[in-house]
Amino acid sequence: MHRLGSLLESLSEDILLLVCFQLDVTDVLSLRRVNRAFARATRSKIIWLTMICKAGSETGEIFPAYLKPPGLLDAAAAEAVVTRVSCLARKWRAKDLCPVNVWRLYLCHSINWMRLVSGSWLFVASSDNHVSKISCWDLSLVFQGYTEPLAEAFLPGQVRTARLEVQASGIIIALGLDLDSPSVHIITLRQHLGSHHFMELCRFEGSSHVLMLQGNLLGCAVRDDAIVPHLIDWVEDATYDLPSGLDLPYRRGAPHLIVGWHPFIVVIRQSALELYAHPSSDGGAVYIETVNTPPIWEVAVLANQPCAPLRLLVISSTGVELFTLEHDPVFAHPSVFAYTLLATSPGQMASDAPFYHLHAGGTGRRAGWVAVGDGPCVGTTYPHLVTMAIPSQPSDTQPPLIRWTNDLPQDPALWAYPILDFDDALGLTVIGNCFGELAIYDHVGSDPTKCCGLAPDFTEQATCSPLATLLPLDPIPLDLRLVPSRRFGLNTPDETTISHFSQDDLALDRTIWHTDWIFGNYGQWNEWQHNQGDFAWLMDHAYGFPVRIVPQAFAADIASSDIAVLLRAGNRYLVHTIDSTGPHPVGSFPLGPLPAGLQPGRTHAIEQQPCLRPPVFTARGIGGMSRGSEAGGRT
Structure with a gap:
């Protein structure tokens, strides 16, 4: 030897x-x-x-x-x-992705948005009714037990939507702020005077609901409290409207996403992909064609490459599908469309949408979502996580699903309106929720610290433009409506809670419609504040109206005992019938004279606004049921 x-x-x-x-x-x-x-x-x-x-x-x-x-x-x-x-x-x-390690962070505010970046940074936007802030953690420090943020700054409004892209000039983040004073803020993270700071590059007042950030182009769905999909060249300070086309019900709500797929801009809607020519300095975005698709409830873009097919991962009524849009080799328009079923929705569920919170990894090869009713929690409604490898080529065989859950008492509650992101190459998953619970899960077990810094440090870029300003390091008090609460035994709102209700001076039939919210026997006055899970939140996330929702009147349907509420939603009116189930269509009509004979139980006489995202009802229902069971112990 x-x-x-x-x-x-x-x-x-x-x-x-x-x-x-x-x-x-x-x-x-x-x-x-x-x-x-x-x-x-x-x-x-x-x-x-x-x-x-x-x-x-x-x-x-x-x-x-x-x-x-x-x-x-x-x-x-x-x-x-x-x-x-x-x-x-x-x-x-081995079909085993149960976490090996976990690092938990506890924030003081509800988590609104979150992104893992380059295996090195974690960005989180969080807020309550008083302050809103953006934070960044260095993962190499978190993995060693240091929980303080690398950088933190305060914002003048709550973050409703956001998009992040790593560009040659650094990490660029577009933040769409709250509905009371909508605006989009373009910020970055830079090293300044020996430490890291958030800097604002520019802002756009009036625009909101950010759906795209690619290069210089920003895609937004709302402008001046109306749903108007448009593009902003944030470097050149130019705005381009996307031609509205036909006034159809599914087009009145905000799109799911806007995607740049060279040389096209693709607007992803509930049952169609709308293609536009890329805007140029001498002209706006020109409509090209519409590609009809099966229903799209949720969508994630898979590793979008300029010359490659556009691959979309979709949750539909069937399950999880892969949509592929390719350039036609003969014609100039990209009309070759195909779809493949990757995961079948379980049929035994009472819910029509047991899959929700779809998310895809940065490589475009792995994806995940939240599911209920089928997995390690058989017999309960408590949600669990599902991951799947996405095949590179179409196949008749569905890829295997790997299920896991975060079931320790100190883990973020999956029912509490979670936000998820994951690094599918390094095996890291991040979960945050409305309680400020935040955890990083390691599915591998080897020291992840050694894999931090695999990407260039984009915070070491040259100094920003002279117009870039440091974001405030001190809290900015927010003038937001507090979450209304019911005192025991009382069902009467404080007048400040409903002060913005019924301000449109409509010519209503006062024998049917009522505007006395205090003494009019209306019990849901605290459900229209745009808090997670309330009715205004539902109009935004399920029906596609991310604008300020303002109740104008209410009425009771004697035959069904349902309550109908007339709402102002940006540049439209909606009639929402409050009952115990969903989703269901709501009445919809433009601003102007009210339809004749408008009354509860007969809203079918006006045009119906379809539910664009049924999985939102699943998330809302799970949140409501689990919140009650959590008080007496998780089931």
Whole structure:
């Protein structure tokens, strides 16, 4: 044995490297323990770079899309990412993604938006009725137990929507702020005077509901409290309207997303993809065509590349589907459309939409969502998480689903309107909720700290333009309506709660419609404040009206005992019937004279506004049921 060891010690490093090139990650790490010669050879950068270059999709190894050019990685970083990616691939093949490690952060405010960035940063927008802020954590510090944010700044309004993109100039974030004073703020994170700070690059008053950020283009759905999809070139300060076309019910609500797919702008709606020519300096966005699709309830874009097909992951009434839009090789228009069923919705559920909160990883190869009624919590309604590998080619066989849940008492409650993001290459999932509970889950187990910094540090960019300003480090008091509460035994609202109700001076039939919200026997006065799960929130998230919802009058249907509420929703009126179930259509008509004979129980006489996102009712129902059961112990 001694002579064999001496022989191995005498082998040249080139021969040892050739041996290592024929082995997989586990064998190389085992070989490292043979002797000092192999220990030195297996730490050679060329071994790990070779593994990165030759990794094939058939093994399940998926490297981060944000990875630096391999030549810029040092040997330790190259080994760490190969080891972690290889271990994650084995766990996917074993269908076991139960978290190995978890880091928990507890915020004082409800989490409105969240993003993992480049395996190194976690951005979170959070707020309550008094303050709103944006925070960033350095993950390498969090993994070592340091929970203080790397940077933090306060905002003049609550974040309703946001989009983030890593650009050549740095990390760019578009924040769509609250409905009382809508605006979009373009901010970035920079190193300044030895520390990290958020800086505002520009802002656009009146626009809100951000649905796209790609390069210079910002896509918004609301302007001046009306649903008007439009594009903003935030660098050139130019605005382009998207032609409205036909006034159809499904087009009156805000689109699901707006996507730049060169040379087109694609507006993703409930049952169609609308294509527009990319706006230019000498003209706006020109309508090209509409591609009809099966119903789209939720959608996520998969690793959108300029010259590649547009791949959309969709939750529909059938389950989870993959929609693909390709350029027609003969005609100029991209009319080749196909869809593949990836996961069938369980049929035994009472809910019509058991899948919700769809999210896709940055590589476009893995995705996940929240589900109820089928999984480790059989027999209960408590939600769990589902992940799936997305096939690169169409197949008749559905990929296997991997289910897991965060079931420890100190984990963020999945029923509390969660927000999710995950790094599908490194095996990290982040969950936050309306209680400010936040946790980072590691599905692999190897030290994730070694894989931080695989992307360039975009906060080290040159200084911003002279117009860039530091965001405030002190709280900005918000003038928001407080969440109304019911005192025990009382059902009467404070007048300030309803002071904005019934301000349109409508010519109503006073024998049917009433505006006395205090003494008129109307019990849902506290459900129109745009808080999570209330009726105004429902009009926004389920029906596509992300504008200020203002009740104007209410009436009772004697035949059904239902209550109908007449609402102002931006530039339209809605009639919402309050009952115990959903989703169901609501009456809809434009501003102007009221339809003749408008009354409860006969709203079918006016045009119906369909529910665009039925899974919202599932999330709302789970939140309501679980909140009650949580008080007496989780079931």
